[in-house]
Amino acid sequence: MALLEVKDIVVDFATRAGNARVLDHVSLKVQAGQTLGVVGESGCGKSMTALSIMGLVPDPPGKVTSGSITLEGEELIGIEEPRMRKIRGKDISMIFQEPMTSLNPVFTVGEQIAESLRLHEDGSNSEAWEKAVAMIRSVGIPEPEARARNYPHQLSGGMRQRIMIAMALACGPKLLIADEPTTALDVTVQAQIFDLLKDLQSDNNTSIILITHDMGVISQMSDYVAVMYAGRIIETGTTEDILASPKHPYTRGLIACVPHLEENPSDERLPLMEIPGVVPPLTKLGQGCAFAPRCNQKLAECDHTKPEMTQCGDNHMVACLALSGEAAS
Amino acid sequence: MSDLLKVDGLKVHFGGGKKLLGGKKPTVHAVDGVSFSIPKGKTLGIVGESGSGKTTAALAVLRLVHITEGSVELGADKISTLEGEELRNARKRFQIIFQDPYSSLDPRRRAGDIVREPLDLMNVGEENGRDDAVAELFAQVGLRPEQRALFPHQFSGGQRQRISLARALATKPELIVCDEPVSALDVAIQAQILNLMIKLQDDLNLTYLFISHDLGVVQYICDEVAVMYLGRIVEQADRKTIFSQPKHPYTKALLSAVPSAKHSKRDASARVVLKGDPPSPINMPKGCSFAARCPLAESRCFDTRPELKNVGTNHIAACHLVK
Numbered sequence: 001m002a003l004l005e006v007k008d009i010v011v012d013f014a015t016r017a018g019n020a021r022v023l024d025h026v027s028l029k030v031q032a033g034q035t036l037g038v039v040g041e042s043g044c045g046k047s048m049t050a051l052s053i054m055g056l057v058p059d060p061p062g063k064v065t066s067g068s069i070t071l072e073g074e075e076l077i078g079i080e081e082p083r084m085r086k087i088r089g090k091d092i093s094m095i096f097q098e099p100m101t102s103l104n105p106v107f108t109v110g111e112q113i114a115e116s117l118r119l120h121e122d123g124s125n126s127e128a129w130e131k132a133v134a135m136i137r138s139v140g141i142p143e144p145e146a147r148a149r150n151y152p153h154q155l156s157g158g159m160r161q162r163i164m165i166a167m168a169l170a171c172g173p174k175l176l177i178a179d180e181p182t183t184a185l186d187v188t189v190q191a192q193i194f195d196l197l198k199d200l201q202s203d204n205n206t207s208i209i210l211i212t213h214d215m216g217v218i219s220q221m222s223d224y225v226a227v228m229y230a231g232r233i234i235e236t237g238t239t240e241d242i243l244a245s246p247k248h249p250y251t252r253g254l255i256a257c258v259p260h261l262e263e264n265p266s267d268e269r270l271p272l273m274e275i276p277g278v279v280p281p282l283t284k285l286g287q288g289c290a291f292a293p294r295c296n297q298k299l300a301e302c303d304h305t306k307p308e309m310t311q312c313g314d315n316h317m318v319a320c321l322a323l324s325g326e327a328a329s
Numbered sequence: 330m331s332d333l334l335k336v337d338g339l340k341v342h343f344g345g346g347k348k349l350l351g352g353k354k355p356t357v358h359a360v361d362g363v364s365f366s367i368p369k370g371k372t373l374g375i376v377g378e379s380g381s382g383k384t385t386a387a388l389a390v391l392r393l394v395h396i397t398e399g400s401v402e403l404g405a406d407k408i409s410t411l412e413g414e415e416l417r418n419a420r421k422r423f424q425i426i427f428q429d430p431y432s433s434l435d436p437r438r439r440a441g442d443i444v445r446e447p448l449d450l451m452n453v454g455e456e457n458g459r460d461d462a463v464a465e466l467f468a469q470v471g472l473r474p475e476q477r478a479l480f481p482h483q484f485s486g487g488q489r490q491r492i493s494l495a496r497a498l499a500t501k502p503e504l505i506v507c508d509e510p511v512s513a514l515d516v517a518i519q520a521q522i523l524n525l526m527i528k529l530q531d532d533l534n535l536t537y538l539f540i541s542h543d544l545g546v547v548q549y550i551c552d553e554v555a556v557m558y559l560g561r562i563v564e565q566a567d568r569k570t571i572f573s574q575p576k577h578p579y580t581k582a583l584l585s586a587v588p589s590a591k592h593s594k595r596d597a598s599a600r601v602v603l604k605g606d607p608p609s610p611i612n613m614p615k616g617c618s619f620a621a622r623c624p625l626a627e628s629r630c631f632d633t634r635p636e637l638k639n640v641g642t643n644h645i646a647a648c649h650l651v652k
Contacts, residue, residue, distance in 0.1 A: 187542065216545075258590075278517075
């Protein structure tokens with residue numbers, strides 16, 4: 001059984017411009033100890049997927065209309081809030097993009113880590129503090145006793161993100177959701193954070209959902225990949241499948257439009273492939289494929305038929321009408 | 330080919346003044362002796378971690394921060410010593426595009442007015458021809474002329490960066506400083522702006538000073554690359570050399586830290602992962618500023634600071650261990 005199973009989740013937001021379907025029948029599976037990468041542009045529903053798993057969809061204006069999310073068989077949609085508070089922070093925890101704004105500036109970082117330990121685990125305050133210091137040590141911060149007494153502004157960006165990781169992992173979660181954990185950091189610090197996450201994952205068999213827009217990050221961190229566009233998952237597969245043989249025109253575009261660092265660059269500067277246009281507003285999605293207006297392989301039927309996910313390899317699924325003929329053959 | 334921009338021994342220090350009750354404020358050595366030049370029509374990229382002084386160096390070139398020491402020459406003119414009206418007039422020749430297109434455009438003004446403002450301020454062209462000039466600029470950066478009447482919030486991030494470009498191009502500058510122009514944009518939009526910047530460079534023979542921490546983008550757009558660490562250039566070479574034969578251990582670490590979409594996570598073992606953070610620019614270390622994080626550091630690295638030296642054709646690096 002998969003650790004986490006998200007099935008046909010639908011999230012609607014009531015906006016002044018009408019109903020926006022921010023998640024449209026999203027289904028995911030995460031096995032224990034595995035990393036799932038979720039990629040897509042901003043506004044594609046990556047972070048909303050994470051929030052719906054955490055039970056944090058802002059309501060109102062948002063609402064989980066239908067679908068089910070199970071963690072080890074326990075249904076999380078419609079769960080009583082006191083029970084969800086026991087799960088959140090203990091079984092599922094989350095690291096946010098901005099380490100600057102997601103720490104409380106008026107408490108020491110040790111205090112903030114100890115807080116979740118006091119809430120979720122038995123034991124005295126001093127035991128919680130000792131464990132917080134041990135967590136700070138385990139994320140590779142020197143002089144953990146002294147750093148635990150520091151306030152967030154006294155630490156660098158990389159250290160703050162380590163503190164966030166220490167806090168997220170303090171109660172030994174089964175699932176860690178990392179929402180663009182390194183976007184605000186330098187590449188050198190990013191490499192440190194990834195190594196740390198991988199070490200902690202192999203020590204504790206934690207599953208990770210990694211949200212990012214960087215295919216390079218995906219290739220380094222994840223086992224499986226889900227590509228999202230306008231609230232739907234449009235392609236899933238193993239990291240090797242997605243990077244080596246992407247099927248959906250959007251996935252191909254996402255990989256090709258980023259200048260990837262080469263060890264032996266060519267003499268000429270080759271033009272980058274572009275994906276024209278922008279993500280459509282979710283209130284104005286029509287009947288057809290949401291990517292059709294930007295797609296270079298568009299067929300006539302793409303305008304009025306929504307493509308369904310179809311198998312195109314062992315673990316590889318894609319939702320595209322232009323490919324469904326190919327995939328079936 | 331003649332150099333359009335020549336920067337020699339540039340230093341920008343902050344602080345160092347007197348405290349209210351005696352004593353001295355600490356001095357921040359943001360840029361500490363940087364020299365480079367860019368030939369006309371070419372792009373120099375400056376890369377480095379945050380705090381390495383790359384943005385401060387660029388702002389000093391534009392005379393937007395106080396230059397402590399050193400000279401900046403644009404063509405035949407020494408712009409580091411210009412003052413008052415002369416400096417204001419010279420600003421026609423160098424413009425900037427900022428990182429964040431959300432905060433660098435006035436939310437209360439229409440896009441057309443934003444692009445027209447430099448024309449009015451600098452008295453470029455005939456007054457009644459300026460509206461046409463703005464329409465032309467809009468077409469040049471891929472916006473529709475009727476979009477002149479819209480406000481910035483009505484544009485997407487990529488379109489806003491196009492407005493920034495149009496505004497920078499308004500005075501027909503020779504040099505454009507681009508301070509992380511695509512890092513605030515969505516991945517799919519970055520390519521649109523980068524391709525536009527290259528097209529404009531080819532059409533108008535522009536010279537770019539391109540600041541970025543994204544090495545993939547730098548590799549794509551730059552002809553020459555300088556790597557900065559703690560206020561100094563530690564390595565500089567043409568695009569092909571620096572990415573295929575980096576010499577300085579910092580450059581190597583920086584390149585290997587970039588996650589690549591071509592290698593899977595299994596063969597990440599060859600990477601050099603740096604420990605810790607850069608030292609503070611207030612108490613500059615006596616020796617090589619990178620020594621404390623360098624995997625190869627020897628005792629001499631902590632005692633004497635390495636100078637930039639030739640390590641190949643058009644390739645300089647500051648490291649004791651590089652031959």
